Amino acid sequence: MRVDGRMIREVLRAEAERVSPPPDLWERISRELERNRNRQGARMQRATAAFRQLLAVGVAAGLCWFLAVPARPALEPVVLAPGHWVGAFLPGQADRGGLGAGDLRWSSAEITLLR
């Protein structure tokens, strides 16, 4: 049985000659590409609109908070019980004087005792 490359080639060529692509194939493809582009554009528009809405809600909420909440310092000063060791490391604690644990100066009684 003879089945060589030449014979296969001839059979395939003869078969392929009987068909040709339809003339409207490019129209179909370009229409589909256009539909894709429109779909993508619509998706982008929806995403932008959603982002704008979110931004507007955020700004409105911030404004309401600003109007409703009375003015006060943004950060409450840390109040520590006298003698608390953490106070030693807080800035400005030592300058205030008093009996805080941040005060590393010796009292006169302690100095007298040392003497």
Added chain:
Amino acid sequence: MRDVESELIARCQAGDQSALEEMFLVYRDDVFRFAYLVVRDATLAQDVVQETFLKVFRSINKFEFRSSFKSWLYRVAVNEAITLLRRRKIREELDPMPGAIQEHQRGRLERAWQPEEAVLDSEERRLLHVAIGRLDPVHRSVVVLKYFHEFSDSEIAAIIGCPPGTVKSRLHRARELLRNHMARQLGRPDLVALSYHRLSAHTPLVPCEE
């Protein structure tokens, strides 16, 4: 030619619509004939061509000129043709046609070869035409790429994502299957190779890289 092609691809990547059409016109006939020879139905072949070009155009920005554009295009076409045939097979399994209709359709396809109209009119060639139609799509793709499009083994390997050795063995198997099918049809079982049953046993319906 390569420079012209590169320039065309670059224009497509820049979003030039006329470049897309030019690209389509350059490859339309080849891709359509390839699809037709693999799926063996003009309507299905149109779907394969449409899907192939849509996929390629949608992802043309990802093409980095590392491989040949033609290989990439054919690779998409092979995958589309096989996917489409697989889908059709599943559909037919879910909704089987009555045996008589199936037999009628098969006969219609086989009679589609009109010896008096064709240049090649011998009984041998008619049988070869039928035998090619009986190959599974993976082997048929390789046969079409090799003998119709005249790609080299390494080019086919790049298209279907297999080593060149696999391409050679697939071609060998395909020729063997064709020879055996024809021998059976001619009523010459003595010409059927002993390996026929092994060869015609379930062959994978997927290309190497999937």
